[in-house]
Amino acid sequence: MTDTPGALLGPAEIRDLAGRLGIRPTKTLGQNFVIDGGTVRKIVRSAGVVAGERVVEIGPGLGSLTLGLLEAGASLVAVEIDPVLAGALPATVAAHLPEVAGTDRFTVVTADALEVTELPGAAPTALVANLPYNVSVPVLLTFLERFPSLERVLVMVQAEVADRLAAPPGSRTYGVPSAKVAWYASARRTSTVARSVFWPVPNVDSALVRLERREPPRTTASRAEVFAVVDAAFAQRRKMLRSALGTLAGSVEIAEAALRAAGVDPQTRGERLDIEAFTRVAEALAAGAPTSRRPGTVGT
Incomplete structure (x- = not known):
């Protein structure tokens, strides 16, 4: 696999950046960084991001997807729990997309996504993220609840989780995540993502899930x-x-x-x-x- 030309990070640069920051990907934080620019652009296309749209990204890591979203013209707020990664993101953006540096098109929030109750700037209409495997469902449900402005979501998650999120009633994988997500949105699994596009390579498959916001059922119950x-x-x-x-x-x-x-x-x-x-x-x-x-x- 070769480095991706243009604004995006390539595999060699990602490893070099991680080394300079002293970052060793951990299972605890579910850190698996996307090193393939083609996959990044595929995610951005699947999300339907348009220029000027306010987007929230959770767990930007070293900035692979971040750069892809900004390249597409998004106005982006990135929520990152790791202070070292969060601190390095502005410099990465400045190096690859200097026209974005210093503008209000990019903001980093250093916080646990599960504890975020408000975001700076305009309300986001889309959530696009490579979600950490260990917290993907709680984070997704939390943001759907707290940010009703979100009209659609495109997330990369463990393939098994993707199946559960998109499962219809009566299927083998239908369960709590399926039913709760259905309160907020319709969900469908769009495609599988190869393990080889990550560093380090995970021991599970990944998939993309797209959600479209809809009104919850009309009810007197909360x-x-x-x-x-x-x-x-x-x-x-x-x-x-x-x-x-x-x-x-x-x-x-x-x-x-x-x-x-x-x-x-x-x-x-x-x-x-x-x-x-x-x-x-x-x-x-x-x-x-x-x-x-x-x-x-x-x-x-």
């Missing part, structure tokens, strides 16, 4: 109440919902009444329910499980 039902439903996957929701509801009998009120078969399992069905169950529980049954029963 998001927290709906998510509590989702968590309880998947806590023990083999249990029927009447049993799985028993503790949350206060008893199996109350859970069964709520499920029937929501039009859900009490003997079905959580993986059969879409986010709208989970929402109806949460409504029924919050309302004290009225006995009127809605038309149509999920899970029969």
Whole structure:
């Protein structure tokens, strides 16, 4: 593999930069740096980034994707937990894209993404990131919750996580991440990413997932109440919902009444329910499980 011409970092430069900074990629922080410019540009194209758009990047690392996003004309805020990496990013941008240096098109926030509650400048409309494997789902859900301005997301994650995020109800990989992401957005896996484009080479495959924001289900239940039902439903996957929701509801009998009120078969399992069905169950529980049954029963 040869260094990528133009504004992007090549593999030799990435290793040299890491060496000068004393950076040794760690599994703890999930650091696997993209060293292939073609992959960077593929991510940027898949994200649909347009010139002038406000984009947030999480975990920019040495700046491979950062440069790609800026090259495409994005106005970028990068959130980086590692202070050494965060401190080096402006110099990297200045060296490769001098026209961006010193402008308001690029801002670095040194922070844990899970603790970020606000971002400087205009509200971002897109999130594009190579997310650390160990925190990808919590970070994604946190940003979807805290930044409603996000209209779309394109993230690179572990392939197994990508499958879970995009899984439909009834599939083998459908679970808590699938249902919770569906509250905020539609999700689809777009492509697999070769292990060879990373340094160090990970021992798992990666994939891109694209999310498009949509309105959450209309409901009198809160998001927290709906998510509590989702968590309880998947806590023990083999249990029927009447049993799985028993503790949350206060008893199996109350859970069964709520499920029937929501039009859900009490003997079905959580993986059969879409986010709208989970929402109806949460409504029924919050309302004290009225006995009127809605038309149509999920899970029969």
